[in-house]
Amino acid sequence: MKTLLRYFSVRYLRxxxxxxxxxxxxxxxxxxxxxxxxxxxSSTEAxxxxxxxxxxxxxxxxxxxxxxxxxxxxxxxxxxAVPGIRAAPVLQLGTTVPxxxxxxLVMGLDFHREASFRLWDVAEGEKPQVNPLAxxxxxxxxxxxxxxxxRSLKIGGGFRIDTPTGPRPVVIGAIFKDxxxxxxxxxxxxxxxxxxxxxxxxxxxxxxxxxxxxEGDAADVxxxxxxxxxxxxxxxxPPQSNSFLDEAMTRLRALLGVGVxxxxxxxxxxxxxxxxxxxxxxxxxxxxRAMGATRRQIFGVILLEWAILGFVGxxxxxxxxxxxxxxxxxxxxxxxxxxTMVVDVTQLHVLPRTVAGALVLGTLTxxxxxxxPAGAAMSISxxxxxxxxxxxxRAARGYFRSFVVGTISLALxxxxxxxxxxxxxxxxxxxFFAFLGAALVMPQATLWASxxxxxxxxxxSGLCGFLAADNIAKYPQRxxxxxxxxxxxxAMMVSSSSIVTGIKVRSSEWMDDALPFDxxxxxxxxxxxxxxxxxxxEDVPALVQAVDGVDFSYxxxxxxxxxxxxxxxxxxxxxxxxxxxxxxxxxxxFVLPGTLGDLVSGKGVIVSENFAMLxxxxxxxxxxxxxPRGPRRFEILGVYEEYAWPQGALYIHRPVFESIWGxxxxxxxxxxxxxxxxxxxxxxxxxxxxxxKHSLFVYDVDDLKRVSETVMDNTLxxxxxxxxxxxxxxxxxxxxxxxxxxxxRTREIGLLRAVGMTKGQVGAMIVVESxxxxxxxxILGVALGLAGARWPLALHVxxxxxxxxxxxxxWATVLVAxxxxxxxxxxxxxxxxxxxxxxxxxxxxxxx
Numbered sequence: 039m040k041t042l043l044r045y046f047s048v049r050y051l052r053x054x055x056x057x058x059x060x061x062x063x064x065x066x067x068x069x070x071x072x073x074x075x076x077x078x079x080s081s082t083e084a085x086x087x088x089x090x091x092x093x094x095x096x097x098x099x100x101x102x103x104x105x106x107x108x109x110x111x112x113x114x115x116x117x118x119a120v121p122g123i124r125a126a127p128v129l130q131l132g133t134t135v136p137x138x139x140x141x142x143l144v145m146g147l148d149f150h151r152e153a154s155f156r157l158w159d160v161a162e163g164e165k166p167q168v169n170p171l172a173x174x175x176x177x178x179x180x181x182x183x184x185x186x187x188x189r190s191l192k193i194g195g196g197f198r199i200d201t202p203t204g205p206r207p208v209v210i211g212a213i214f215k216d217x218x219x220x221x222x223x224x225x226x227x228x229x230x231x232x233x234x235x236x237x238x239x240x241x242x243x244x245x246x247x248x249x250x251x252x253e254g255d256a257a258d259v260x261x262x263x264x265x266x267x268x269x270x271x272x273x274x275x276p277p278q279s280n281s282f283l284d285e286a287m288t289r290l291r292a293l294l295g296v297g298v299x300x301x302x303x304x305x306x307x308x309x310x311x312x313x314x315x316x317x318x319x320x321x322x323x324x325x326x327r328a329m330g331a332t333r334r335q336i337f338g339v340i341l342l343e344w345a346i347l348g349f350v351g352x353x354x355x356x357x358x359x360x361x362x363x364x365x366x367x368x369x370x371x372x373x374x375x376x377x378t379m380v381v382d383v384t385q386l387h388v389l390p391r392t393v394a395g396a397l398v399l400g401t402l403t404x405x406x407x408x409x410x411p412a413g414a415a416m417s418i419s420x421x422x423x424x425x426x427x428x429x430x431x432r433a434a435r436g437y438f439r440s441f442v443v444g445t446i447s448l449a450l451x452x453x454x455x456x457x458x459x460x461x462x463x464x465x466x467x468x469x470f471f472a473f474l475g476a477a478l479v480m481p482q483a484t485l486w487a488s489x490x491x492x493x494x495x496x497x498x499s500g501l502c503g504f505l506a507a508d509n510i511a512k513y514p515q516r517x518x519x520x521x522x523x524x525x526x527x528x529a530m531m532v533s534s535s536s537i538v539t540g541i542k543v544r545s546s547e548w549m550d551d552a553l554p555f556d557x558x559x560x561x562x563x564x565x566x567x568x569x570x571x572x573x574x575x576e577d578v579p580a581l582v583q584a585v586d587g588v589d590f591s592y593x594x595x596x597x598x599x600x601x602x603x604x605x606x607x608x609x610x611x612x613x614x615x616x617x618x619x620x621x622x623x624x625x626x627x628f629v630l631p632g633t634l635g636d637l638v639s640g641k642g643v644i645v646s647e648n649f650a651m652l653x654x655x656x657x658x659x660x661x662x663x664x665x666p667r668g669p670r671r672f673e674i675l676g677v678y679e680e681y682a683w684p685q686g687a688l689y690i691h692r693p694v695f696e697s698i699w700g701x702x703x704x705x706x707x708x709x710x711x712x713x714x715x716x717x718x719x720x721x722x723x724x725x726x727x728x729x730x731k732h733s734l735f736v737y738d739v740d741d742l743k744r745v746s747e748t749v750m751d752n753t754l755x756x757x758x759x760x761x762x763x764x765x766x767x768x769x770x771x772x773x774x775x776x777x778x779x780x781x782x783r784t785r786e787i788g789l790l791r792a793v794g795m796t797k798g799q800v801g802a803m804i805v806v807e808s809x810x811x812x813x814x815x816x817i818l819g820v821a822l823g824l825a826g827a828r829w830p831l832a833l834h835v836x837x838x839x840x841x842x843x844x845x846x847x848x849w850a851t852v853l854v855a856x857x858x859x860x861x862x863x864x865x866x867x868x869x870x871x872x873x874x875x876x877x878x879x880x881x882x883x884x885x886x
Contacts, residue, residue: 042335046326047343050319056869057315060774062351067766068364069351069355069400076392077363084387092219093145095155097126097249098256101263102272108666113267120262122253126151127245129235134200134561136735138189139345142199143227144179145219146245148234155249158214158229170292177234178211184225185212200561201238204575205730240573240703241399270668316415325418340412341405349397356396360388389761437481437514444478447471455833456488465834472830476822480518482653485511487814499806502799505790506807517811520772524815524862525822527765528855533831537853538751540827540843545681552627552680554619555591557721557738559728562706564737564745565669570581573703575732580689582709585727587720589712592616593704595692601661606649607683610695613637619710628689630676640694642673648840649686650677661688665698681746769862776808776870784877791879801871805864808871812863823855 052060101117103109109127117125129146152158158180179199181191191197191210198205203302214220222226236242250273252259263273316323323336334702367383396407451471454464488510495503512518559582561574574593582591592615599608617634620627627646629637636642643661650656661672672690678688696702711720728734737745780787787800828845836842 040329042250042326042339043342044321046322046336046340047196050315051316051343051347053316057345057777058769062347062354064770064774065348065351065400065404066355066358067770068403069352070358071703072399073356073359073392073396074362074397076365077360077386077388078367080387080389081363081367081383081387081393085383085385087229089222090276092222093130093326094249095219096251097276098252099263099273099402100248100276101248101267102246102274103270103666108241109247109271111243111245113271114248116266117248117250117263120259123259123263124151124155124251124253124274126155126249126251127232127248128247129172129232129239129241129245130247131235131239136198136200136205140183141223141226143223144199144237145227145234145850146228146241147229148232155251158212158220159217163812175336177206177208179208180212180214180229181210181218182220182225182227183213184216184447185228186210188225191792199238200732201240201575204577206238218837227359243591249593253642260837283321314742316411320415320418323415324418324420333416337412337416341408344404344408349402351404352397352400355400356393359396360386422808426476437485440478441482442448442475444475444480447475447478449475451475451830455829462735462822463832463834463837464643465832465837468830468833469826473529473822476525476818477522480522480818481514483516484521484814488514488517488810491810495810496594500804501795502803503806505509505803506810509807510810520774520811521815521818524769524772524812524859525819528816528819528859529766529822529826531855532820532848532851533826535848536824536827536846537831537835537843539848539851540846541681541841542747542844544679544841544843546743548681549743551625551745552678553708553742554616554623554625554710554738555739556711556717557736558706558708558742559724559726560706560737562730562735564735564742573705574707574734578734579704579707579726579734580728581731582707582724585720585723587711587715587723589710590615590618590705591709592619594706594708595695595701595703596705597701601663601686602653604652604683604685607687608691608695609682609687610692610699611689612693613689613691616708620709622710628680630678633675636673636675637689637691640672640691640698642675642680644676644689645674645680645838646687647677647679648684649688650674651836651840652686665699667698670698680839684840726884765858765862769866772808772811772862772866773869776804776867777873780804780874780877787874787877788879791877797875800877801875804871804874805867809860809863812859814864818858819859820852820855 052415062222101109101113101379111127114125114127117123127148131144131146133142133144135142186192186608189197191213193210193213196207196209198207214229216225230238232245236244250263251261256275262271264271267273326336327333362388367386401565433784448471451468454468454471486508492504492507492511495507497503499506559574559578573595579593592612594612595608595610597608597610598605600606613629613634616627617629620629630644633642633644637644655674657677659674661674663672664670678689709724711717717738721738725736728736791797791800824847825846829841832843832845832858
C-alpha cells in the first residue's frame with residue numbers, strides 16, 4: 039500500500055497541482071464555514087457563562103419570582119430562616135451616562151451581605167475600599183478602574199447617571215480593579231448601595247433576585263427553600279442563557295445550513311475531480327491490476343489519497359474558520375447585543391468537538407465524493423482498462439431515473455410544507471429536500487437546455503458555440519453538478535435578501551399603520567441598544583406638553599413578560615390617547631373596531647399575529663398572564679400584525695397595567711403636534727426644552743424605520759460573509775469543470791486545431807461554455823432563491839418568529855447575482871481557455 043501510494047498517487051498529484059488545489063480549497067472553504075459558525079457559537083455561549091459567573095460570584099442558587107419580574111425585598115426574612123445558607127439581594131439595572139454612547143450596568147447590593155459572594159477588589163493605592171466621607175456627600179457609587187480611566191474620574195469626584203427621575207449626580211466612593219465582575223462589558227459596570235439604587239431607580243422594596251450560598255448540599259438547600267417560599271418563587275442555579283441570547287443564537291445556528299450546503303458543493307467538485315483522476319489513470323490502473331494488484335488495493339489507495347487531501351483541506355479550513363470567527367467576532371457581538379447588553383465576547387473559545395467535527399466532516403465529505411467513481415473504475419476488468427478510450431466518464435444517454443428521484447424529492451419538500459409548524463425545523467428539512475431535488479433533476483435539465491440552446495449558441499458564436507453546447511450535452515452530469523453548486527450559492531444570497539426585504543417592507547408598513555405620533559421621547563439611544571428597561575423621568579410629560587406646537591401625548595410602558603418558554607413583550611399604552619391620535623389621521627392601528635371599551639376596562643388585550651401563531655391562539659380565547667398579584671386572565675380582543683418583537687407581543691391599557699403590575703413608569707412618550715406647525719421646528723423645540731434637565735432622545739417614525747433597517751442589515755452581515763465564501767466555492771467548481779473538460783477533449787482540440795481552428799477560437803469555445811454554465815447557474819439560483827424564500831424558508835421564519843411573509847423580490851440582489859454570475863463565468867474561463875489554447879497539435883492527436 040505504501041508503495042502504491044508513493045508511485046501511483048503522489049506522482050499523479052504532483053502532475054496536477056491546480057486541480058488538487060481547487061479540490062482541497064473547496065473542502066477548506068466548506069469546513070471554514072462550518073467551523074467559523076461553531077466557534078462563534080461556542081465563544082458566545084462561553085462569554086455568557088463567564089458573564090453570569092462573574093456577576094453571580096460564589097452564589098450557588100438564585101431565588102426569583104415565578105413567571106414575573108421583581109422580588110419583594112421582604113422575602114429575605116423567609117430565606118434567612120432557612121438554616122445553613124447566606125443570602126444576598128441584588129438589584130441589577132441598565133442605564134446610560136449623559137453624553138456617553140456606552141451603557142452602564144448598575145448593581146444595587148447590600149454591602150453587609152455582599153462580602154461572601156463577590157470580590158470587588160479596589161485598585162492599589164486607592165484604599166480604603168469605600169471612602170466613608172462619600173456617603174455623607176450624596177449618592178455613592180463604586181466604579182471600575184477602566185471606567186474611571188476613560189472618563190478621568192477620581193475618588194471623591196462625581197458624574198451623572200440617567201434615572202427614571204432624570205439625570206442624578208453620584209459620588210465616587212471607590213475604584214475597584216478590573217477583576218471578577220468588574221471586567222465584563224469592558225468595565226462598564228458600577229455598584230451602589232441597595233437602598234440608594236432602589237430610591238434612584240424607583241424600585242423601593244423590590245429587587246431582581248436573591249443569591250444563595252449554601253454551607254451544605256445545594257440540592258437539599260434548594261428543596262428547603264422551595265418548601266419555605268411556595269410555588270410563586272423559583273429556586274435555580276445561575277442561568278446559562280436568557281431570551282435575548284437564545285434569539286441571537288437561533289439566528290447563528292441557522293447559518294450552519296449555509297455551511298452544510300457549501301460542503302455539498304464541495305462534494306460535487308471533488309466528485310468531478312476524482313472521476314477525471316480515475317479516467318486519466320485508467321491504463322495505469324489496468325497495468326497494476328495485470329501485474330497482480332487487487333481491486334481492494336487500488337480502491338483503497340484511491341480513497342486513501344483523497345482522504346489525505348480531505349484531511350489537509352479540513353485542517354486548512356479549520357484554521358481559516360477560526361481566523362474568520364476572530365475577524366467577525368466584533369460584528370457578531372454587536373449583533374447579539376443589538377437588542378440589549380447581554381454578553382461581551384472578548385476571546386475565542388474553540389471546543390474539542392469543533393476541531394474533531396471539522397476534521398471528520400471534511401474528510402468524510404471527501405471520502406463520500408470519491409467512493410462512487412473509484413468503485414466504478416474497479417468494476418472494469420484489467421484487459422478492458424488497457425483498451426484505449428474504453429473507460430471514460432459517463433456520456434449522455436439520459437438521466438430520467440435521477441430526474442424522477444429529484445422530482446420525488448421536490449414533491450416531498452412540498453408535502454412537508456402542507457401542514458405548517460407540525461414539527462420543529464420543518465422549514466429547514468423542506469429546504470434540504472428542495473436543494474437535493476434540484477441537484478438530482480439538473481443533469482436531465484442541463485441535457486435539455488444544452489440541446490435547446492445549441493441553435494442559439496451557434497447563431498451567436500458560430501462554430502465555437504455549437505461545439506460548446508455539444509460538449510455540455512455529452513457530459514451533462516459533470517456540468518449539472520457545477521451549475522447546481524453555483525446556483526446554490528446564489529440562491530442563498532437571493533433567498534436571505536428576499537426574507538430581509540420582506541421583513542423590512544412589512545415592518546415599514548406596520549409602522550405606518552401602528553405609530554400615529556409625530557415624535558417619541560425615549561431615554562434609550564437606539565444606536566447602541568434597543569431594549570434596556572430604562573424609563574423616563576416623571577417630569578418629562580409636563581415639559582413636553584409645555585412646548586409650543588405640541589397638541590397632546592400618551593405614555594407607553596414596554597416590559598418583557600415570561601409566557602411559557604418565551605419572553606413576550608407587553609406594551610402598556612394609554613389606549614384612549616392612542617385611539618384619539620389615530621383618529622386624527624383616519625386610522626385605527628391595533629385598537630380594532632369595538633375593542634376600545636374592553637381595553638380601557640381591563641377586560642382584554644390585543645395580541646400580535648406572531649404571538650397568536652406561536653401559541654395557537656385566536657380572537658376570543660382566554661389568556662392567562664402572571665402578575666405580581668398572581669395569575670390574571672384576560673380575553674384576546676383581537677389579533678394584529680406587528681413586528682415589534684419576534685417572540686410575540688400584546689397591548690394592554692396602561693392604567694390597568696399600572697394597577698395590576700404596580701408599575702407606574704413610562705418607557706417612552708409618544709407626542710402629537712398641533713396641525714399647521716412645522717414638524718422639524720416643534721421637534722427641535724422639544725429637544726431644546728428637554729436637554730436643559732435631561733439626557734433623552736427624540737425620534738420620529740422615519741428614525742425608527744432606519745433603526746429597524748439597521749437591525750435587519752446587521753442580522754445579514756454574517757450570512758453575507760458565508761454566502762460570499764459559498765460563491766467562491768461555486769467559482770472553483772466552474773474552473774474545475776472547465777479544466778476537466780479541456781483535459782477530456784485534448785485529442786478533440788488537437789484534431790480541431792489540425793483542421794484549421796485557431797487558438798482564439800479554442801479559447802472562445804471555452805468562454806462560451808463557461809458563460810453558459812454561469813448563466814444557467816444564475817437563472818436557476820435566482821429561481822431557487824425566490825422559491826425558497828416563498829416556501830420552505832418562509833415556513834422556517836414562521837416557526838421561529840411567527841411571521842408569515844409574502845414574497846418580496848429583492849431586485850437589487852437579483853441584479854447583483856446575475857452580474858456576479860457573468861463575472862464568475864468570464865474569470866473562471868481564463869485559465870482553462872489559456873490551457874486549451876496552449877495544447878500542441880501533435881501531442882494532442884496522440885493523447886489517450
